[in-house]
Amino acid sequence: MSEPHIRKVRPDELEEVWRVHVASSNDLLVRRGRPAARPTDAPVASDARAGLASDPDGYFCAVEEGQIRGMVSALVRGRVWYLSMFFVLPGDQGRSLGRALLERALAYGEARGAEIRCTWATLDPRAQARYVMAGMAPRWPIYRLDGDAAAVTRLKARAGLDPRERELPCDPGAAEKLTAEVFGHGRADDLAHWRSDGAAAVAIERGGELAAFAYRRGQRIGPAAGRDETALLQAVAAAAVAGAGGGGSVTMRVPGACASLLEALVSCGFRIGDPTLFMASRLFGRPELYLPSGPILY
């Protein structure tokens, strides 16, 4: 058997690399007694394409006997290195392919001068072991929360808008500035990607200033950011109302750090799904004021 070879992913290999992601994450779900989430021929997520476009030097695959058997993707945003995706084919796990892939992804962060390492992790012990050994400690769970139309109606009532506050369409520049404040670094290119991917945005304005915003793609809410937890809740509620229009449901991933948002959602009847974990070498920004877009771009 030939030695595994780690190399960068070429744009024309994105489909094949995505198959590894889908096979590995479906296998993980089945091992945990859940149904496989995605059909094996699911199209490449637009966020994964954006990751390769923004960080082509942080996207690697492990090739053995001419087949891609593992993949890793890391993003650098300011001083933050974020591990976006990390998957090895089920039959090849536990053979150190992950170790070799992660070494390259970590070296990419070092070369870019990143100071903080973080990721959104599954509870897979092999993944946990690799992350802990790379200096990332578990910080808090991230819950998937799903709300039906009735839960969204309760959330809207709960969030209530003060007469001094108004719900408006969101100015991209103001969202960029607020994101930079709470995340610790601007995400202008990511925000532009989400808008080009069909995101609709709502803003909460207070005294002529942006107090919070939330992006929504179809039923999925995030990213969202606020100057305080009340404003964040209002923006998320406004986006949820727009997303559940016509009696549908909405979904989002809420870090445990967003304690008051989490409490409001669960109290209003949003249902908690499987937890994942936020892991980081150290804390940064204002994590209680940022609702991530999803696992791939955070």
Ligand SMILES: CC(C)(COP(=O)(O)OP(=O)(O)OC[C@H]1O[C@@H](n2cnc3c(N)ncnc32)[C@H](O)[C@@H]1OP(=O)(O)O)[C@@H](O)C(=O)NCCC(=O)NCCS
């Ligand atoms: C996570 C993943 C990419 C790692 O790749 P891999 O090739 O299986 O990992 P490796 O063989 O390089 O490393 C696994 C490590 O976990 C350790 N390990 C395994 N089970 C363990 C446990 N219960 N406790 C502690 N360490 C454990 C192994 O000893 C090994 O460490 P070592 O190299 O120091 O001996 C792969 O297992 C995978 O695809 N898992 C399913 C999908 C997933 O959860 N991905 C993470 C997304 S956030």
